[in-house]
Amino acid sequence: xxxxxxxxxxxxxxxxxxxxxxxxxxxxxxxxxxxxxxxxxxxxxxxxxxxxxxxxxxxxxxxxxxxxxxxxxxxxxxxxxxxxxxxxxxxxxxxxxxxxxxxxxxxxxxxxxxxxxxxxxxxxxxxxxxxxxxxxxxxxxxxxxxxxxxxxxxxxxxxxxxxxxxxxxxxxxxxxxxxxxxxxxxxxxxxxxxxxxxxxxxxxxxxxxxxxxxxxxxxxxxxxxxxxxxxxxxxxxxxxxxxxxxxxxxxxxxxxxxxxxxxxxxxxxxxxxxxxxxxxxxxxxxxxxxxxxxxxxxxxxxxx
Amino acid sequence: xxxxxxxxxxxxxxxxxxxxxxxxxxxxxxxxxxxxxxxxxxxxxxxxxxxxxxxxxxxxxxxxxxxxxxxxxxxxxxxxxxxxxxxxxxxxxxxxxxxxxxxxxxxxxxxxxxxxxxxxxxxxxxxxxxxxxxxxxxxxxxxxxxxxxxxxxxxxxxxxxxxxxxxxxxxxxxxxxxxxxxxxxxxxxxxxxxxxxxxxxxxxxxxxxxxxxxxxxxxxxxxxxxxxxxxxxxxxxxxxxxxxxxxxxxxxxxxxxxxxxxxxxxxxxxxxxxxxxxxxxxxxxxxxxxxxxxxxxxxxxxxx
Numbered sequence: 001x002x003x004x005x006x007x008x009x010x011x012x013x014x015x016x017x018x019x020x021x022x023x024x025x026x027x028x029x030x031x032x033x034x035x036x037x038x039x040x041x042x043x044x045x046x047x048x049x050x051x052x053x054x055x056x057x058x059x060x061x062x063x064x065x066x067x068x069x070x071x072x073x074x075x076x077x078x079x080x081x082x083x084x085x086x087x088x089x090x091x092x093x094x095x096x097x098x099x100x101x102x103x104x105x106x107x108x109x110x111x112x113x114x115x116x117x118x119x120x121x122x123x124x125x126x127x128x129x130x131x132x133x134x135x136x137x138x139x140x141x142x143x144x145x146x147x148x149x150x151x152x153x154x155x156x157x158x159x160x161x162x163x164x165x166x167x168x169x170x171x172x173x174x175x176x177x178x179x180x181x182x183x184x185x186x187x188x189x190x191x192x193x194x195x196x197x198x199x200x201x202x203x204x205x206x207x208x209x210x211x212x213x214x215x216x217x218x219x220x221x222x223x224x225x226x227x228x229x230x231x232x233x234x235x236x237x238x239x240x241x242x243x244x245x246x247x248x249x250x251x252x253x254x255x256x257x258x259x260x261x262x263x264x265x266x267x268x269x270x271x272x273x274x275x276x277x278x279x280x281x282x283x284x285x286x287x288x289x290x291x292x293x294x295x296x297x298x299x300x301x302x303x304x
Numbered sequence: 305x306x307x308x309x310x311x312x313x314x315x316x317x318x319x320x321x322x323x324x325x326x327x328x329x330x331x332x333x334x335x336x337x338x339x340x341x342x343x344x345x346x347x348x349x350x351x352x353x354x355x356x357x358x359x360x361x362x363x364x365x366x367x368x369x370x371x372x373x374x375x376x377x378x379x380x381x382x383x384x385x386x387x388x389x390x391x392x393x394x395x396x397x398x399x400x401x402x403x404x405x406x407x408x409x410x411x412x413x414x415x416x417x418x419x420x421x422x423x424x425x426x427x428x429x430x431x432x433x434x435x436x437x438x439x440x441x442x443x444x445x446x447x448x449x450x451x452x453x454x455x456x457x458x459x460x461x462x463x464x465x466x467x468x469x470x471x472x473x474x475x476x477x478x479x480x481x482x483x484x485x486x487x488x489x490x491x492x493x494x495x496x497x498x499x500x501x502x503x504x505x506x507x508x509x510x511x512x513x514x515x516x517x518x519x520x521x522x523x524x525x526x527x528x529x530x531x532x533x534x535x536x537x538x539x540x541x542x543x544x545x546x547x548x549x550x551x552x553x554x555x556x557x558x559x560x561x562x563x564x565x566x567x568x569x570x571x572x573x574x575x576x577x578x579x580x581x582x583x584x585x586x587x588x589x590x591x592x593x594x595x596x597x598x599x600x601x602x603x604x605x606x607x608x
Contacts, residue, residue, distance in 0.1 A: 071387075078381045190390070
């Protein structure tokens with residue numbers, strides 16, 4: 001029996017509630033296979049499209065207040081967490097497995113002096129014209145950037161997670177045999193101000209948050225589920241090659257060779273390395289290969 | 305030491321994130337006093353204004369999907385739960401009390417044959433003109449009613465809670481000494497369909513959900529915090545009289561005399577009676593009298 005952190009991509013969750021519900025049936029099936037193998041499972045998930053959608057609805061709506069980013073993240077944890085625990089709970093009931101699952105609203109602590117706060121890089125929400133973006137910079141104090149010819153978008157900082165406020169809650173539940181959903185969307189980002197934790201408009205990379213979670217619950221394996229079956233070198237080229245088992249040293253060389261796309265595969269690899277470094281195992285695999293990946297028979301396996 | 309369920313009104317949480325944060329500082333102070341007295345605390349809360357705001361923002365926004373009511377409820381659990389655990393966590397840290405708190409995304413099971421489904425009574429969201437309400441009836445299948453001369457509003461059923469899906473999670477956390485926020489907004493209403501739980505557009509009264517919660521965690525006391533210091537007879541009249549300690553029998557007589565306002569004090573009293581009936585104690589009090597109420601020195605005390 002292993003303690004496993006599974007990190008699900010926000011893009012795999014769909015663009016609206018009906019789509020999310022449908023896609024999660026498949027996710028639930030794979031997660032329950034893992035539980036049937038006797039593993040302790042903690043689930044982390046992204047929220048990119050969903051938190052963008054929530055933020056946008058408050059921005060566009062004329063009779064509701066503006067909703068700050070940490071609060072939108074909290075809403076996305078409720079929204080995605082509900083569907084996750086409902087679909088996994090339904091699959092468990094169907095297979096007559098007596099296990100409880102719940103989603104924990106989770107705050108993740110970041111350092112207010114993290115250099116990321118000086119350099120917002122994470123694009124969120126919808127696209128604006130140049131004129132609109134100038135207005136938003138002025139009226140809302142947003143940082144706006146041109147995004148790959150598709151228009152202007154708000155960018156927020158993406159600081160590193162340093163602690164998970166509700167980690168004792170997560171540990172208690174795991175120790176009691178429950179399944180836990182936590183650090184949704186990378187967690188609600190908060191900084192320390194004296195004794196208080198205060199929400200900050202930023203987005204924590206969900207794979208970095210998952211690696212921190214895996215470290216803090218002393219997991220054996222971190223599994224990052226994504227759209228591709230493996231990590232590739234020369235991705236998209238004729239000489240593309242899937243990596244099966246790979247050392248941290250080899251990955252670090254490949255990172256220096258700029259083999260992995262920034263904002264896509266690179267953060268997953270960095271998070272995997274961070275976790276594997278302490279004699280642990282990280283796996284990057286597709287959802288469809290999840291069971292095999294859980295048994296270290298598919299995906300890209302990084303052993304520290 | 306007692307196990308106490310505290311039920312907070314959604315109206316006490318304010319109309320926007322800044323207001324909610326500010327109001328919760330006071331709530332947090334009172335809850336922490338209770339914790340310092342050594343009690344085990346579970347917090348339930350309403351979400352009337354908040355879930356209406358969330359639903360409205362998705363309705364008004366043109367580029368986001370329509371958001372069903374159960375999902376809006378889940379978002380409100382994230383939104384209010386985050387502020388609750390943050391403000392109480394900050395107050396605990398300030399007073400150097402080592403306790404963890406977390407909000408649990410919570411599904412509450414209702415009976416699909418509950419007669420409430422044939423008679424939607426709970427007004428939600430914003431006001432429409434007669435013409436708009438006709439369009440919504442036709443296009444969205446909503447039930448619309450005229451609301452006290454202020455316009456037309458959607459009404460949804462308000463069924464009784466029969467079970468709390470995540471109750472084992474709540475119990476585990478309480479047994480480990482943690483503080484729990486659960487059944488936010490009365491819980492996400494779900495019905496059983498074969499092995500599955502399926503969300504239904506309805507709103508569970510948060511005091512009924514709190515009473516069910518208090519029963520299931522075997523609490524000693526249910527405290528319903530509201531805007532008034534006591535339950536009154538002849539409320540608003542010259543001969544108004546505050547009730548201090550009152551028996552279930554007396555309350556039932558007063559209910560028959562129509563002493564309590566439907567949709568306001570009456571559901572709180574019914575929920576209090578339901579819980580107190582099994583030799584327990586329910587208290588209805590104002591937030592400012594919370595500590596005294598916790599020690600049964602203020603509010604209206606109903607002993608079963």
